[in-house]
Amino acid sequence: MNDSRKVILGLALWVCGVSALHLRLNFDWSVYLNDRLPESERKLNVAYIPVT
Amino acid sequence: MTDYISRHTASGNLFIPRLFQGFPEIKEALISNTMQAGFMVAPMAMALWSQGVPIKIVYLGHRYGSAFVVRKNGPIKTFPDLRGRVVAIPTRFSDERLIVFRALKKYGMTAKDIRMVEMPPPDVAGALAAGAIDAFSMGEPYPSQAEMGGYGRILFKARDLWPDYMSCVLVVRQDMIDKRPEAVQALVDGIARSGLWLEKGRPYREDAADFVGRFYYHQDPRLLRWALTNPLDRVMYTPLTPFKPDFELVRDLMLETGTLDHSIEFNDYVDIKFAEGAKSKTAWAYEPGGLEAR
Numbered sequence: 001m002n003d004s005r006k007v008i009l010g011l012a013l014w015v016c017g018v019s020a021l022h023l024r025l026n027f028d029w030s031v032y033l034n035d036r037l038p039e040s041e042r043k044l045n046v047a048y049i050p051v052t
Numbered sequence: 053m054t055d056y057i058s059r060h061t062a063s064g065n066l067f068i069p070r071l072f073q074g075f076p077e078i079k080e081a082l083i084s085n086t087m088q089a090g091f092m093v094a095p096m097a098m099a100l101w102s103q104g105v106p107i108k109i110v111y112l113g114h115r116y117g118s119a120f121v122v123r124k125n126g127p128i129k130t131f132p133d134l135r136g137r138v139v140a141i142p143t144r145f146s147d148e149r150l151i152v153f154r155a156l157k158k159y160g161m162t163a164k165d166i167r168m169v170e171m172p173p174p175d176v177a178g179a180l181a182a183g184a185i186d187a188f189s190m191g192e193p194y195p196s197q198a199e200m201g202g203y204g205r206i207l208f209k210a211r212d213l214w215p216d217y218m219s220c221v222l223v224v225r226q227d228m229i230d231k232r233p234e235a236v237q238a239l240v241d242g243i244a245r246s247g248l249w250l251e252k253g254r255p256y257r258e259d260a261a262d263f264v265g266r267f268y269y270h271q272d273p274r275l276l277r278w279a280l281t282n283p284l285d286r287v288m289y290t291p292l293t294p295f296k297p298d299f300e301l302v303r304d305l306m307l308e309t310g311t312l313d314h315s316i317e318f319n320d321y322v323d324i325k326f327a328e329g330a331k332s333k334t335a336w337a338y339e340p341g342g343l344e345a346r
Contacts, residue, residue: 030068044228
């Protein structure tokens with residue numbers, strides 16, 4: 001494997017790794033999946049602020 | 053809190069909680085139907101309804117839990133010392149602003165004697181510490197934050213001037229009430245059960261401070277522990293049924309202070325049936341730190 005291939009492969013792995021971590025740590029799957037349910041089955045989105 | 057405990061039940065979470073940093077953003081999210089329900093200060097909910105926003109108040113979030121805070125060791129020793137000073141409030145449509153008007157009236161002052169500024173609740177304690185404001189009227193845990201930080205002193209609690217004080221209410225879009233009343237009832241039932249669970253005593257409040265601080269408010273759990281236990285009745289979670297006299301008092305104060313331009317009737321902007329439906333509910337069967345809830 002020549003150097004340019006190694007760089008491209010490393011870059012691709014880095015992008016995939018960061019994307020996977022982002023989807024695991026930052027993406028709210030409960031909101032995403034809830035929004036795709038039929039309206040009659042969807043859970044309510046309830047807004048709150050950090051105050052009692 | 054309701055979300056955390058309900059996740060430990062066999063049926064799972066009842067709703068999707070979404071964190072916001074200010075009441076105006078919640079207002080916009082409700083109008084655009086991004087949020088179907090939300091907690092907001094009672095006067096804002098009433099003002100929105102009076103402006104034609106299709107929402108109803110269905111329950112309270114808590115009672116008491118707001119306080120007027122000044123700088124510790126600062127020049128403000130009594131309320132009249134605030135003449136010419138800057139006081140922060142969460143929004144002009146808030147009970148925290150109305151409590152300032154009550155204090156002004158008690159001490160023979162008017163709104164012209166102080167300068168009220170609107171500030172997002174998370175910013176007020178830092179602003180007081182930095183000297184950007186002289187006082188703030190705000191809900192917990194921000195009075196606790198100023199106390200714990202050693203730079204704030206509670207001049208008075210809201211309940212000192214307003215015995216049945218309430219602040220945050222639960223509002224739901226009218227289309228949800230019409231189309232999915234069972235989902236709204238499940239939400240109100242869950243909040244009622246959480247309130248009863250919190251009122252079981254200190255260990256329950258301490259546990260709530262821990263998981264709410266870490267997973268929901270993203271605040272130091274010690275801060276919420278202070279707010280919920282110092283003393284235990286600093287914030288109360290029963291009764292949460294909306295009472296007509298409480299709302300009529302808010303309405304009258306809003307009319308008096310110019311945040312409502314016409315009178316509105318309790319039965320029009322409050323839907324009491326969900327609170328009535330939740331009256332027979334009991335506290336969550338959930339032990340602090342447990343893995344299962346019923």
